[in-house]
Amino acid sequence: MATAYCMKCRKKVEIKNPKQVALRNNSLAVQGVCSVCGAKVFRIGKA
Known part of the structure; x- marks a missing residue:
């Protein structure tokens, strides 16, 4: 499972x-929801 830094939880x-x-420069990213608080999280590069 992928991990990302949540700005709301600060962890x-x-x-x-x-x-x-895919971003505008064709690099990959992962977008999803924080499993703790439900906020949007985004991780660039680790797809």
Whole structure:
């Protein structure tokens, strides 16, 4: 499972419902929901 830093929780959390997205410069990222508080989290590079 992927992890990302949650700005709301201020810690690294597991990403719930991870989706791989492509940025404008064609690099990959993972977008999902924080498993603790439900906020949006985003991780660039680790897709």
